[in-house]
Amino acid sequence: MNPVLTRLGGYPLAAFQDLAREMRAQPEPTYDFSIGDPVEPTPPFIRRALIDALDPVSQYPTAAGIPELRQAIAGWVGRRFGVAVDPDTQVLPSSGSKEAIFHTPLALLDAGSSRRHAIWGAPGYQPYERGALFAGGESDAVDLSPERGWRLELDALGEARLDRAFIAWLNYPHNPTGAVVDEAYLRAQLATARAHGVVLGSDECYVEIHPPSGPRPPSLLQAADGDLSGVLVYFSLSKRSGMTGYRCGAVVGDPALIAAQRIMRPNIGTGSPEFVQRAAVAAWSDDDHVAERREVFEEKRRIVLAFLDEVGLRTGGSEATFYLWVAAPGGDDVAYAQALLARRIIASPGSAFGPAGTGWLRLALVPDAEGCAAAVDVWRTAIAEGALPGG
Ligand SMILES: Cc1ncc(COP(=O)(O)O)c(C=O)c1O
Structure with a gap:
């Protein structure tokens, strides 16, 4: 067996997950806020585009993707961010952003060199760490804190730590905390990464x-x-367009780094x-359905935030994404x-995302608005009965 598997061990909260799984299988209503996989249907025009494209003859797809897809991704980048990118040299489609993130070290890491570390912020998304480990590198997890707004500050790490890294990962809007950053923060991280020859990977799957x-x-x-050297940005249709099951993402950035991945x-x-x-192509070319999805998440967000406020439960982050990051009373x-x-309310304990998440709960706004309203009623009753502390 690959020793990396042994080293990673089991999931830290396996017993909790087993219980949650049992509960989901029971007939009584369960309010599941634990998995970031929303239940709103994929817009019909996107499903139609897939059906219309089902050819009688099936052939292997290419890694570079069809030109129309790269153009559609570049078109969205232009509309959304006002940045012009070359669809042929700066854009690469992926099967969702997870696999692209996980596989990136296979293209960029020289496992025999002195630069083998992947820097990432914890609590955070595991593939930043795991991609590096499986490619023969090392993980360098940096604890994020509420005092610093859950921001990974590269210049606070010191020369030695930066000089042994081949990549540093950012993820804003952030899973699990929902924290956001501004452009000045991103500019500062890029300057530090460049000064130390570190590739900066930015996972922006929640940017919409x-x-x-x-x-x-x-x-x-x-x-x-306008200078994408040392930059790789990861996008996804999973959350933007309700397409988690389709597996569609994109990597956009430095032509040399894109070329390495294309090889x-x-x-x-x-x-x-x-x-x-x-x-x-249909999904990246349309923005209206994304605006509609934002309204749906906003309604759920308002319901749950109003309740948390009413019972005195404190949130951190929670500025974007469909996650709410709630301080667990008592810690x-x-x-x-x-x-x-x-x-029967399933929330993720923050410690599932690393020790720095201890004391927090992540609520993914996955149940529909009715489900959110029903769940907060149950939660409110539990607090009133003394079964759960409020804030
Ligand atoms: C921070 C983060 N990045 C990437 C992904 C992967 O998304 P996908 O592979 O569906 O594009 C997720 C999924 O939950 C995520 O939370």
Whole structure:
């Protein structure tokens, strides 16, 4: 067995997850806020595009994707961020952003060199760490804190730590905290990464999921001011267009780094089927359905935030994404999540995302608005009965 698997071990909260799984299988209503996989249907015009593209003859897709898809991605980048990118040299489609993030070290890491570390912020998304480990590198997790707004500050790490890194990962809007950053922050991280020869990977799969009336989260592409050297940005249709099951993402950035991945990726076989790529063209080319989805998440967000406020439960981050990051009263996130589970409400304990998440709960706004309203009623009753502390 690969020793990396042994080293990673089991999931830290396996017992909690087993219980949650049992609960989902039971007939009684369960309010599941634990998995970031929303249930709103994929817009009909996207499904139609997939069906219309189902050819009688099925052939292998290419790693570079169909030109129309790369153009559609570049078109969206232009509309959304005002940044012009070359669809042939600066854009690469992927089968969702997870695999692209995980596989990136296979293209960029020289496992025999002194630069083998991947820097990432914890609590955070595991593929930043795991991609590096499976490619023969090392993980350098940096604890994020509420005092610093859950921001990963590269210049605070010191020379030695930066000089042994081959990549540093940012992820704003951030999973699990929902924290956001501004363009000045991104610009500062890019300057530090460049000064130390570190590639800056920015996972922006939630960049379209923000309160409709709030500021639109910026992209590292904007902060790069026309020079994409050392920059890789990861996008996804999963959350933007309700397409988690389609597996559609994109990598945009430095032509040399894109070229390396374009050479590496045919070895894996991650090209999306062409009918999926055609659906992705439709999705990237339309912005109206995304605005509608934002309204749907906003309604759910308002319901849950109003309740948290009413019972005195404090949130951190929670500025964008469809996650709310709630301080567990008493500081024991696992105990609070277990008590919620007893009322059939499933929330993720923050410690599931790394020790720095201890004391927090992540609520993914996945149930529909009715489900959110019903869940907060159950939660309110549990607090009134003394089964759960309020804030
Ligand atoms: C921070 C982050 N990045 C990337 C992904 C992967 O998304 P996908 O592979 O569906 O594009 C997720 C999924 O939940 C995520 O939370």
